[in-house]
Amino acid sequence: MRLPASMRVFERGWLSANNILFIGRDQTTLVDSGYVTHAPQTLALVRHALGGLALDRIVNTHLHSDHCGGNAMLKESFGCRIAIPVAEADKVRAWDEEALSYRATGQQCARFTFDETVSAGEVLAMGDLSWQALGAPGHDPHALLFWCEEEGILISGDALWQNGFGVIFPELAGEPGFEEVRATLDLIATFRARLVIPGHGAPFTDVEAALQRAYGRLDYLAADPVRNAENGVKVLLKFLLLARRDIPLAEVEALFETVPLLVLAxxxxxxxxxxxxxxWAVRALEKAGAARLHGDVLVDA
Ligand SMILES: [Zn+2]
Known part of the structure; x- marks a missing residue:
C-alpha cells in the first residue's frame, strides 16, 4: 500500500473511526476525529504526527459519534477550523442531539462548533492533493466520501469497508436506505480506485472484491429488512458495550425500552x-465472539 507522503492514516478500532492526517505545504487537515472517550488519545496521535505544526482544519465524512467525537477537544487545543457536510449545519448550530443521532443511538458526542461546510461536488485541497467530495447516502443520508483522482485513492467513511458497510440506519426508522446504499456503491465502482481508506478497518486495495461483497451483503439485507434491523440492534449494543466495557443484563433489557432507535427497530x-x-442480542454477540457473560453482566470481548 503506497500512500502519498503528505498523508497518514491512523487505523483505530470500532469505537473510534480511523483518522487521516494531511500535512500539506501550507495547511494541515484531519479527516474524522474518533469517539469522545478516545479524544485525548486522538489528540496525542495527531500532535505527535504533526511534530510541532498546528492542526489547521478538521473535515468530517459524516457526523456519527465515532467520527466527530474528538472535534471539540482538537478545536480547543489547536484552534482549528471544522468543516462538516452542509446538510448538518443547522443541527450542529442548534446542537440538536435528536436530529444528530446521538440521542437516538444512546451515544455521546462533545458539543462542537463548525466554521465551514462541505457540499457534494466541491473540491477540497488536502495534503496538496485535490479531493472531490461526493454524496454517499445510505448508512447516513448526509455522508460524504472524498475521491482523489490523481492518486486513485478513495476515503469512503462508512459507505464501503473491506467487508461490507455501516448499518443502514435510516431503514431502522422506516426511512429509505437500501437503494441509497446501492447507488453509492455504483458511484464508488465508477472510480476504479486503487486504494480505499475506510472509516473502520485497514486500508485495502482489493476494491473490486470489496464491492462484490458489499453488493452481496446489500442484497441479503434488502431481501428482508428484519435482517437489517437485527444487524442494527447487534451493532448498537456492541457500540454501547465498547463505550462502557460492561452492562448489567437488566440494563441491556432496559435499553430496548429507552434508546429510541432500539425502541423503533x-x-x-x-x-x-x-x-x-x-x-437474543446477548446470545448473538456471544456467538460472534463480541461479548461474554460474567454472571449477570455482559462484558465486552
Ligand atoms: Zn457512521
Whole structure:
C-alpha cells in the first residue's frame, strides 16, 4: 500500500473511526476525529504526527459519534477550523442531539462548533492533493466520501469497508436506505480506485472484491429488512458495550425500552418483549465472539 507522503492514516478500532492526517505545504487537515472517550488519545496521535505544526482544519465524512467525537477537544487545543457536510449545519448550530443521532443511538458526542461546510461536488485541497467530495447516502443520508483522482485513492467513511458497510440506519426508522446504499456503491465502482481508506478497518486495495461483497451483503439485507434491523440492534449494543466495557443484563433489557432507535427497530421489525430481545442480542454477540457473560453482566470481548 503506497500512500502519498503528505498523508497518514491512523487505523483505530470500532469505537473510534480511523483518522487521516494531511500535512500539506501550507495547511494541515484531519479527516474524522474518533469517539469522545478516545479524544485525548486522538489528540496525542495527531500532535505527535504533526511534530510541532498546528492542526489547521478538521473535515468530517459524516457526523456519527465515532467520527466527530474528538472535534471539540482538537478545536480547543489547536484552534482549528471544522468543516462538516452542509446538510448538518443547522443541527450542529442548534446542537440538536435528536436530529444528530446521538440521542437516538444512546451515544455521546462533545458539543462542537463548525466554521465551514462541505457540499457534494466541491473540491477540497488536502495534503496538496485535490479531493472531490461526493454524496454517499445510505448508512447516513448526509455522508460524504472524498475521491482523489490523481492518486486513485478513495476515503469512503462508512459507505464501503473491506467487508461490507455501516448499518443502514435510516431503514431502522422506516426511512429509505437500501437503494441509497446501492447507488453509492455504483458511484464508488465508477472510480476504479486503487486504494480505499475506510472509516473502520485497514486500508485495502482489493476494491473490486470489496464491492462484490458489499453488493452481496446489500442484497441479503434488502431481501428482508428484519435482517437489517437485527444487524442494527447487534451493532448498537456492541457500540454501547465498547463505550462502557460492561452492562448489567437488566440494563441491556432496559435499553430496548429507552434508546429510541432500539425502541423503533423493535416496534417496527422485532416485535418481541424486551427481555426476549435482550436475550437474543446477548446470545448473538456471544456467538460472534463480541461479548461474554460474567454472571449477570455482559462484558465486552
Ligand atoms: Zn457512521
Amino acid at each position: 423493535r416496534a417496527r421489525f422485532l416485535p418481541r418483549p424486551p427481555a426476549e430481545l435482550a436475550r
